[in-house]
Amino acid sequence: MGTGLTLPSHLAANTQENRDQIINHDLLKRNVHGTGAQACNRQGLIPPQVSQIYDELFIIHQKLQRESSAQQEYALQLQKRERCLTEQEALFFQHEGALAKIRGVEEEVHTKIAAIKEQHEAEVKQLTEALREITKENRRLKSSFDSLKEVNDSLRKQLCDVTELNKKLEDQARRVQARLENLQRKYEFSMVRKSNVLCQVVKGSKPVKQEKVMATSKTTTLPLNSQVYELLAYLMDWVSDQHLCKIKTQEEREDSHKSMVTQSSKNSCTQEKCMKVLPIATEQLQWMPYVNPKLHVPVIKFIYWSIRQLDTDMQHATMRSTMRRLGEDIFKGIVSKGNPHSSSEQSTESKSKSAAFFKSFCMPLRFLSTLIVLKTVRQGSLQPFLEACSNESFFRTCSVLLQSSKLDIAVLEKLSVILQKLSRIKRNKKMFKLFGLHQIFRELRRTIDPGHTFLCINLNSILLNLEFLRSSSLSPSLSTSDSH
Numbered sequence: 001m002g003t004g005l006t007l008p009s010h011l012a013a014n015t016q017e018n019r020d021q022i023i024n025h026d027l028l029k030r031n032v033h034g035t036g037a038q039a040c041n042r043q044g045l046i047p048p049q050v051s052q053i054y055d056e057l058f059i060i061h062q063k064l065q066r067e068s069s070a071q072q073e074y075a076l077q078l079q080k081r082e083r084c085l086t087e088q089e090a091l092f093f094q095h096e097g098a099l100a101k102i103r104g105v106e107e108e109v110h111t112k113i114a115a116i117k118e119q120h121e122a123e124v125k126q127l128t129e130a131l132r133e134i135t136k137e138n139r140r141l142k143s144s145f146d147s148l149k150e151v152n153d154s155l156r157k158q159l160c161d162v163t164e165l166n167k168k169l170e171d172q173a174r175r176v177q178a179r180l181e182n183l184q185r186k187y188e189f190s191m192v193r194k195s196n197v198l199c200q201v202v203k204g205s206k207p208v209k210q211e212k213v214m215a216t217s218k219t220t221t222l223p224l225n226s227q228v229y230e231l232l233a234y235l236m237d238w239v240s241d242q243h244l245c246k247i248k249t250q251e252e253r254e255d256s257h258k259s260m261v262t263q264s265s266k267n268s269c270t271q272e273k274c275m276k277v278l279p280i281a282t283e284q285l286q287w288m289p290y291v292n293p294k295l296h297v298p299v300i301k302f303i304y305w306s307i308r309q310l311d312t313d314m315q316h317a318t319m320r321s322t323m324r325r326l327g328e329d330i331f332k333g334i335v336s337k338g339n340p341h342s343s344s345e346q347s348t349e350s351k352s353k354s355a356a357f358f359k360s361f362c363m364p365l366r367f368l369s370t371l372i373v374l375k376t377v378r379q380g381s382l383q384p385f386l387e388a389c390s391n392e393s394f395f396r397t398c399s400v401l402l403q404s405s406k407l408d409i410a411v412l413e414k415l416s417v418i419l420q421k422l423s424r425i426k427r428n429k430k431m432f433k434l435f436g437l438h439q440i441f442r443e444l445r446r447t448i449d450p451g452h453t454f455l456c457i458n459l460n461s462i463l464l465n466l467e468f469l470r471s472s473s474l475s476p477s478l479s480t481s482d483s484h
Contacts, residue, residue, distance in 0.1 A: 175320055178319060181279055182322055182325065185279065185280075186283075233299060236299055236301070239302060240301045244274075244305035244309060245308075274306040274307075274309045278306050278319060278326070279322050281299070281303050282322055285299075285326075286334060288334055289335070289354055290336070291355075293355070293362070296355065296360070296362075300369060301368055304368050307326075308375075323375075323376040324376065327372065327375075327376030330357045330369045331384075331388075333354055333355060333358070334354060335353075335354040336353055358370065358388065367397065370418065371411075373385055374418065392434075395428075395437065396435060398419065398435075399437060402444075403440065412455060413458070416459060416462070419437070420461050420465070423461070438463065438468050444459055445459045445460065
């Protein structure tokens with residue numbers, strides 16, 4: 001049995017040796033007594049009571065032996081445990097030394113950590129102050145940037161307004177300049193006519209002698225060369241056919257990327273020249289009554305193709321007064337009293353002459369005049385023009401043109417615009433039926449290339465206005481009945 005107390009190792013060893021010696025001595029004695037008792041018992045010398053005692057002692061002896069063995073085993077266990085405790089004690093002493101060392105290192109680590117923490121706090125504080133300063137600077141820069149942006153937006157808006165105002169003023173200046181040039185030419189023309197009238201009055205009041213002197217002086221002046229007008233007419237016809245009317249076809253044939261710069265420069269040059277020539281050509285219409293009517297077609301053709309070169313809103317704006325006067329002269333015609341190149345006697349005796357363009361009996365001249373009027377007359381003043389076209393002669397001419405196989409698609413588009421607007425007038429429906437135009441339009445609608453959207457829209461609109469086509473049969477892209 002364990003006592004629960006731990007003795008020192010040298011005391012425990014001595015106690016165990018003494019105990020072993022006592023146990024061995026007792027065992028020896030018991031063995032000796034046992035053997036003697038057994039021998040005496042064999043000889044019958046020992047009484048039964050003593051023998052019984054000896055037997056009991058022997059049993060006790062065996063029990064003691066067993067207990068001794070158990071004590072020995074327990075002693076061995078105690079030795080083992082002692083050794084374990086000794087080893088644990090040595091290990092504990094080692095751990096204690098290591099812990100002492102660790103405590104020293106821990107204190108040093110804590111000291112270094114405290115120093116590092118203080119340094120970190122100082123750096124964080126410094127960086128916080130720097131960040132606060134940078135934030136303030138960023139806010140100041142952002143405020144300055146917002147102010148500059150507002151000023152920039154204001155200046156940009158002012159620049160846009162000034163640019164737009166400048167463009168308007170430039171357009172107005174160009175219009176005023178063109179108007180001034182037209183007024184100057186008109187003034188010069190009126191001064192020439194006034195001077196001729198004054199010359200007629202003065203010459204009529206002079207005596208006969210002065211008339212003879214003037215007659216002799218007139219014979220010395222050069223006669224009017226009428227071939228100059230023919231030459232100019234041929235030149236205009238040549239320029240119209242070879243240059244003005246073929247620019248767009250040349251653009252389609254040429255490579256768009258390679259010749260884009262050169263072609264645009266040629267177009268701008270041509271347009272600039274046309275803008276210079278048109279006012280002069282418009283003034284020359286006043287002299288057309290005194291020119292051979294056969295020469296009117298080249299002049300009108302030249303004017304038409306020159307206008308075609310100016311098919312932009314900006315160019316029309318700069319030539320607005322010229323275009324308006326040109327359209328009025330072409331539509332109303334020119335009526336002049338007396339030839340300014342003739343003498344006073346001839347001028348007084350000559351009758352008033354006129355040149356009709358839109359109302360001419362020459363169909364090519366009338367057709368060209370119609371196209372010019374469409375190009376120059378505004379939408380508000382278009383109704384008189386449509387009223388003038390609402391006659392059998394015009395519809396007969398249109399029927400002949402539409403049946404021609406050489407009709408240009410551009411001319412067909414322009415003609416479809418006129419006929420579309422004429423189809424809105426109810427009394428013109430009988431004209432369309434009379435000359436079979438509705439059948440021609442049906443055939444054109446069936447055979448025309450769908451790529452010509454503008455022409456298809458006008459054809460559908462004409463047939464719809466004439467009630468030869470239902471609105472439900474139109475495609476969504478061509479269902480509009482109004483064209484520009």
